[in-house]
Amino acid sequence: MTRPSDITRERILNAAERLFAERGYDGTSIRAIVAKARVNQAAINYHFDGKDGLYRDVLRGAFRALTEDQLAHAEETKAISREEALHEFVRRQLRPLVARDEVSRALRIFNWETVRPTAVFRKLMSEEAAPFMELAVALLRRFLPKADQRTLVVAALGLMGQCSVFVRNREQLAGPPIGLALDETSIDWLAGVITRLTIAGLAQPA
Amino acid sequence: MTRPSDITRERILNAAERLFAERGYDGTSIRAIVAKARVNQAAINYHFDGKDGLYRDVLRGAFRALTEDQLAHAEETKAISREEALHEFVRRQLRPLVARDEVSRALRIFNWETVRPTAVFRKLMSEEAAPFMELAVALLRRFLPKADQRTLVVAALGLMGQCSVFVRNREQLAGPPIGLALDETSIDWLAGVITRLTIAGLAQPA
DNA sequence: TGGTTTTTCAAACACGGGTTTGAAAATCGA
DNA sequence: TCGATTTTCAAACCCGTGTTTGAAAAACCA
Numbered sequence: 001m002t003r004p005s006d007i008t009r010e011r012i013l014n015a016a017e018r019l020f021a022e023r024g025y026d027g028t029s030i031r032a033i034v035a036k037a038r039v040n041q042a043a044i045n046y047h048f049d050g051k052d053g054l055y056r057d058v059l060r061g062a063f064r065a066l067t068e069d070q071l072a073h074a075e076e077t078k079a080i081s082r083e084e085a086l087h088e089f090v091r092r093q094l095r096p097l098v099a100r101d102e103v104s105r106a107l108r109i110f111n112w113e114t115v116r117p118t119a120v121f122r123k124l125m126s127e128e129a130a131p132f133m134e135l136a137v138a139l140l141r142r143f144l145p146k147a148d149q150r151t152l153v154v155a156a157l158g159l160m161g162q163c164s165v166f167v168r169n170r171e172q173l174a175g176p177p178i179g180l181a182l183d184e185t186s187i188d189w190l191a192g193v194i195t196r197l198t199i200a201g202l203a204q205p206a
Numbered sequence: 207m208t209r210p211s212d213i214t215r216e217r218i219l220n221a222a223e224r225l226f227a228e229r230g231y232d233g234t235s236i237r238a239i240v241a242k243a244r245v246n247q248a249a250i251n252y253h254f255d256g257k258d259g260l261y262r263d264v265l266r267g268a269f270r271a272l273t274e275d276q277l278a279h280a281e282e283t284k285a286i287s288r289e290e291a292l293h294e295f296v297r298r299q300l301r302p303l304v305a306r307d308e309v310s311r312a313l314r315i316f317n318w319e320t321v322r323p324t325a326v327f328r329k330l331m332s333e334e335a336a337p338f339m340e341l342a343v344a345l346l347r348r349f350l351p352k353a354d355q356r357t358l359v360v361a362a363l364g365l366m367g368q369c370s371v372f373v374r375n376r377e378q379l380a381g382p383p384i385g386l387a388l389d390e391t392s393i394d395w396l397a398g399v400i401t402r403l404t405i406a407g408l409a410q411p412a
Numbered sequence: 413t414g415g416t417t418t419t420t421c422a423a424a425c426a427c428g429g430g431t432t433t434g435a436a437a438a439t440c441g442a
Numbered sequence: 443t444c445g446a447t448t449t450t451c452a453a454a455c456c457c458g459t460g461t462t463t464g465a466a467a468a469a470c471c472a
Contacts, residue, residue, distance in 0.1 A: 005439090005448075039450085040450055040452080041430095042450075043450070045431060051429095051430065051431090114378075115318065115320075125378070126382050130383040157375075159368075162364040165363055165370070172328070175332065177332060177336040177339065178339065178363075180360070180363075193360050194360070197404075211420095214419080235458080236461085237459080247422090249419085250461095252419070256461075257461090414471100414472095418467105418469065419467080419469080421464105421467085423464100424463075425462070426461085426462095427459080427461100428458095429459085430457090431454105433453085435452100436450080437451085439448065441447090442443100442446100
């Protein structure tokens with residue numbers, strides 16, 4: 001049932017997803033996408049009704065991939081201790097540092113959006129972000145059962161911010177003056193440091 | 207000794223600094239700057255040798271303002287407890303949320319750079335960022351005297367990441383689905399939450 | 413003051429961005 | 443197969459960007 005035109009569509013989506021993850025919305029040009037996808041420039045307007053429409057579809061795919069991944073994760077966490085669950089959560093947040101799969105690209109795209117949120121993104125976010133936040137908040141609630149919602153939200157955001165700073169600045173951190181090279185072997189170490197600091201921080205909130 | 211042309215220079219620098227802080231390098235056009243500064247468009251090339259040159263000068267000013275501020279802060283911290291010093295550090299990181307002074311604008315500009323660092327910025331950073339990092343690391347060393355440098359760097363970066371996520375996403379967080387409005391009164395509360403979580407986290411790193 | 417230098421100005425330039433066009437090619441359905 | 447529809451394609455279009463130009467105005471200084 002895959003019509004020939006669907007192949008073009010798929011090639012564009014694939015190339016666009018990778019480029020958006022790598023360079024963000026503004027940093028990715030129509031011409032770069034069609035060059036990578038090896039299709040004609042007008043195809044984007046024909047199939048997606050413009051750059052915005054293409055981005056919306058890429059974003060939808062990213063949301064879908066991430067939601068599936070998170071839901072699978074949520075199932076796992078019910079069976080393990082809160083400490084292990086937190087460690088796993090952090091590891092997943094740091095995953096774009098080493099992995100190149102779809103979920104990592106989705107996280108990268110969302111990282112771009114934290115700076116200059118697109119109108120397209122804001123709309124999708126306000127509709128579909130709640131489940132993510134709920135997962136993180138639920139995880140932290142296992143450590144702080146008596147904390148109010150606002151505090152938990154702040155703690156969750158802080159935790160994600162802690163992780164994303166390493167994902168966003170990986171290249172910068174590797175060079176001088178920091179010199180923090182993050183290869184595959186050090187990811188576990190990094191996740192461990194963040195997790196331990198966080199666990200201890202949650203253990204006794206004055 | 208202020209020649210008339212220096213007035214033009216100053217007006218451009220002033221307008222550019224505010225616009226760069228608000229919209230970042232790519233988001234700020236020459237035409238927007240000259241409109242705000244009420245000078246001719248060619249003046250930027252005449253006085254600063256192009257947009258890059260102007261940005262370099264703005265960045266230098268931002269570094270200078272921030273360094274002075276941090277050094278003043280460093281003096282204070284020697285006299286107070288490590289807990290108070292940490293709280294003050296966090297408060298300063300969150301300052302752009304409420305303040306509109308030069309230091310806050312400098313922090314905002316640096317926040318933009320965390321995503322797509324300009325070549326101009328990278329060069330300045332590699333030369334002048336070390337002192338900042340040292341200050342934060344020194345602060346955390348008071349909590350973790352036995353930790354190695356790498357762990358301290360990670361902890362410092364994580365702490366700054368925790369703060370910057372609120373500064374960067376302030377508008378997004380205020381709306382649905384998060385609904386975390388950060389007005390002047392809640393900054394102290396936010397700084398308190400982050401500080402307490404961090405202190406406890408540093409208190410007993412497993 | 414008068415000649416020189418510095419600074420301003422409006423206009424145009426070259427470039428890359430997303431989009432549109434209209435015809436050719438390919439595909440589809442009867 | 444053949445007419446209708448869908449899809450591709452190269453080229454152009456329009457707009458906003460940073461920069462350059464050359465002359466007019468202003469400021470400077472002997």
